[in-house]
Amino acid sequence: MADSAGAPRPSSSVKLVLLGEAAVGKSSLVLRFVNNDFQENKEPTIGAAFLTQKCNLPERTIKFEIWDTAGQERFASLAPMYYRNAQAALVVYDLTKPTSLIKAKHWVAELQRQATPGIVIALVGNKLDLTNDSAGSSGEGEGGGDDANDARKVPTEEAQTYAEQEDLLFFETSAKTGYNVTEVFTAIANAIPETSLKTARGPSGASGVNRSEEQRVNLNGPRDPNAKEGCAC
Amino acid sequence: MYNLSSFVQKAQQLLDPTQGLNLSDPDKNPSKASLFQSQFRLPSSQHPLYEITAELTIPPANATQGGKDRDTGFRYAGKLHISEAYLCFSTTGSSFVQSASTSTSSVFTGQTHGAGPGGNGFTFPLCAIRRVERLHSQNFQFALAITTWNGISQDAAKDKDKDKKDAREQRITLQLAGTRQACERFCDGLKKGLRAGVGNVGRLKKAVAECYSEYLLRPEDQKNANPPDVGLGMMFRYPGDVKKLRDRAKMRLWAEYLRDNGRNTTLLRQPTFHKLIRVGLPNRLRGEMWELTSGSIYLRLENPSLYTDTLAKFSGQESLAIDEIEKDLNRSLPEYPGFQSEEGIGRLRRVLTAYSWVDTDVGYCQAMNIVVAALLIYMSESQAFFLLSALCDRLVPGYYSTTMYGTLLDQKVFESLVERTMPILWEHLVKSDVQLSVVSLPWFLSLYINSMPLVFAFRVLDVFFVEGPKVLFQVGLAILRINGEELLDAADDGAFISVLKSYFARLDESAHPKSENPKLRAVTRFQELMVVAFKEFSGITHGSITELRLQNKNSVLNNIENFAKRTAIRNLGPDSKLLNADELGALYDRFYTVLYERQQRDLILKQEQARRVKSSRPRLGAMANSHDEAVEKGRVGLGPSTSLMDYDAFREFLAGMAKWAISDTPATPRRETFPEADRGFYGSVNKKSDVMLSPWGAGPEPADHEFLRRLFVKWDAGANAALTLQNVVTGLARIKGKRDILGIITYFFELHDDDGDGKVDREGILRMSEALLFLSRRGLEGTLSPSNSTLTLSTGGGSQGDVSGQSINERFLGSVSAFIRRCFEYADPDHPNNHFASPQQKQPLVEMDDDQLADPDAFSIGDDDDDEDDLLEMESPAASPKTGPRSHALDKQASSIRLDSMSTAPSNAPSNNRRVSKAQSERANIALDPSNPLHITLPTFRMVVLADELLEQFFESSFPASFHIIEGLQSSATASSSLTTFSNLGLGAGRAVGAAFGGAPGAQAPAGGRGLRGVLDNIVTDGMRVAQEVVRRMEEAQKELERNAVPGQRNDEEDDEEDDDPAPAGKSVAYRGDAERRSVRSSDRDLLAGVDAEASDVTVSAAGTRRASVGQGSNGDNQQGPAGGAGSKVVGVEFDG
């Protein structure tokens, strides 16, 4: 089952799901990644939204099938429907809201127990622009909030330590400024093991299907003229 | 394995949850009342009181116009109903007889299949009826002429003079068909209702004043007044192109219809009404028609000021829902200008907030913001508020609940409908691993408002409010069928979604752009969608949806519950780590099963009471079905229910896993309430409902002992008089989780240290020993060392009759009595200046050597002065583990020796023993003197416990092991049966205990109050007799226990008169009783199995019914052409607007 044999770079699709408390900026991260755009009044996600975006790695092309889920607590019971078969997950919290990290930890635990074994999980602290060590300056702040006008409530170390414990990728981002957003997706793309790519979509991931997938991506295109550029890597 | 859902299912089958999702078992008929309420969209306060066949005559269209062709008017045959406050008529021969099921009723109710005001007729509030005249008809039948308050909101004074010729006077006649008696009875009922309704005319007037029709139909010269608030559309324009929508033409048609047929509450439904709705409502009437067809207007009529009252009442208060609402206000239909303004946002905020207060179970769910925003374009805040309530309660129940079970359930239903009607597409979806609900869930959840362009979504809503939730399914199926070919090409979720996205974007285009026929070309894709939905999928009825919901309900709820369980367990605090996953899972199940079962029992008891009350005074009219109130509750999957365990539930919870928590002396509410039930075979109840009717269900009656109360209070960390799952887990984790004897000893001590000052007083000591006896009265569990005791017994020349099991219990009694004695011996006098001396008093025990033990007089209370270091060491809890083992090691030896001497005493050396005990008792008597208050501290307690091997083992193993979290008591019954032989202890133990106090074996104290409490109280006044009394009471309790375990074997009269049974008899009874107890249990299980059997019969026949009707349904669909033939496009022009 060779993936599009003649193509310069093998391309495979990766199902990625976004989880996290309501209004932490899941949809905004996706919008930034897919459309390089940001909206101040983003509609809440009902159920889930679906978008795709390619990410070109030196060795291969990854097409992300992104499932952006609703964050309100009561939608949690729908989540298994969306993270089913996901190979990657972005668990997002809001750097300015400690409770959102707790929720994020719950999601990590849920995924580790219930999702595809070997799922690549990235923990993402969003809204870095609201803190002092915002976009541009180093993401690895030394001590977290030093200043009075710093809205940061979750110190980098706290989340980082947790991420290391649980073997997660870890980033602090801003969907608003775009800081670190593509990096998250690139890191995930790199972290997906080659083996899991082959079996990505089960038996139906045959070549014929791949061809039509390619077309669909273009169908999706009109929404998103920049999509073909893929991520910055 | 212990499985919550199977229990839940069992409990559910004993119920008839007809309300809520309307998920009644089709064989257990949905109540007449709920059918009636559904059909006429009436509030749950309404019940069908009288009904009669009748013929409705609507006079020629407009009396003043005096049309030529329409002289005869319109006649409809149907059924007339009276409820508490409504007079309803429908041509759809109503089937509100007791035997009506959902499916049979749908046969009669036409278009809406029993779920809406289908057919022709009316729904008049009785207060809207102005006059009823009895007409004299030739054929001696009853004929009534009814004049309504049509147009009541107009200025009454002006109307008076031109009353007669006023165009708006609405008069219909009803010819009753029935026996004279039936007619008379009906008329009496009507009269009564009318009289009661008179007072509501004012309310009616106020309510209808908010309807646009009142303004619309006003004569031109009176149109000076402002029109009522009919939504943001008045200010910000209505969505869509007025011309394209042909809004004016529609308005004219409606004006004519309303003029002829009455407006709002006095509207008559004729065929044109339904047609007018199908072509789309005009903007200004849309809100009013939505509230009329959904029935929310009747809710508003019932309580016109509820909306403003609610806002006023909760003004300024905060809630989680409000926070969530606030987050979404700016993100609701942001493309509509009204929601870019403070006006629109303010309205949205108020409606959502008010609703979150009145329906706290729902609160706020994302998607409600979108739905309410849509409603607010067409209606006032108050109208939207009531319509939201009708949505959540009746139209899409469970969609927005905290578990969203309604949403998930309808997705399952939708999937199975797709599978049935479009098998090829379904197969494709399965093969390409596309999850349909991922696409369709938002359709249902936001009622298509977010999926289609607004103008089209509103057209769907127009029909949805009349015809009910089946419309959502029909439209969804039609979307898939129309796009079938393209969808068959789509190979993944992404492709699937993009096909549908582009379809929705082009709904206004021609469905047949290349057709020669200009008429065909003019048909838009949306019109095509409506035709396919309602023609091709006409087989989708309310009945079939109800049945599919019923079929899928359990699996959906189970999924939700599994998820909830997983989440709940994961989110338990760090304490939960002390228990393993199985234990946590079992605890979760036990916790919610108890709560659920208690709730169901409560419900059944209430219904039973209601039934009895009713049957005691049978009234023909009051047919209100008791099932109406049977709102299913308590199941985790259904959303918020109790998650708090009160004390009684806690008792029941414990009795399910610890045998000491089962009552010895069942108080007999079961017998009192249901005398016939308990006398059957083995005294078991053999009717399933009776099992549920017992206050404790099928389980044993839990004990009610002070220890349980203390445990409850201790676990109730928040002092809420109720436990959360977290409380229970934390509580148990501390007992069972650590396997740390010192921790458990401390726990036990703290349990009895009421004021938390680290001291337990005389009373407390007695309570502790009482608790020890309570906990051990059914035998000890866990790892004990019987061999050791046998050894010492035999070296002491003990009796040969002792079997290890008995000797342990015997020894434990001895241990407890030694415990009491030692506690008093080493207690500290309760004087302020002695406080600091207290720790030192323990020292002797630690340093005690064998000689001292042999002669207890060798040391005395407080005679030793120790250095500060020791004091600190003893007091500091951190140091105690170090101290513990040391003293423990010493005492182990000591206690075994002492035990030895005690145990041998009864058989061998009473005199010797008495000599030793005498000295002890003297000392004890000093301690027992109530005028010398005293207390023990934790270190003392710890040492006293550790001084006794059995007590030590009790805390180390027995007590933690007595909680059978995972396996429960049923499976441990075999293990425990060999231990439950207290009566076997006979005199031996009695003497042992008695000897400990140096008492005479024969001494008898007068029987105190019931229970050990009274007995132990005596210790204060007479230490000598207590122990014997304790034993005697223990034996009695044991006998009683055994008697109660075999109610079928013995006559109930014997219950309380057996106190004087000689021990040997008691012994033999005990053996028999033990065996019988087991057999009662298994017969209980048989009963349960019987229930199962019955329930499964029901299920089987229900399934049969379902198959039959589904068969019909799919036949109907097949006639439309090959299922899944996605290309087939049906064209119709009936619905062009």
Ligand SMILES: Nc1nc2c(ncn2[C@@H]2O[C@H](COP(=O)(O)OP(=O)(O)OP(=O)(O)O)[C@@H](O)[C@H]2O)c(=O)[nH]1
């Ligand atoms: N300052 C700042 N605001 C952000 C950032 N990302 C998102 N937001 C804002 O946070 C709010 C919520 O963003 P969403 O992307 O809708 O959040 P979500 O997690 O998708 O929310 P749900 O769909 O309800 O679960 C919006 O008002 C965004 O504008 C960020 O990086 N910085």
Ligand SMILES: [Mg+2]
């Ligand atoms: Mg979102």
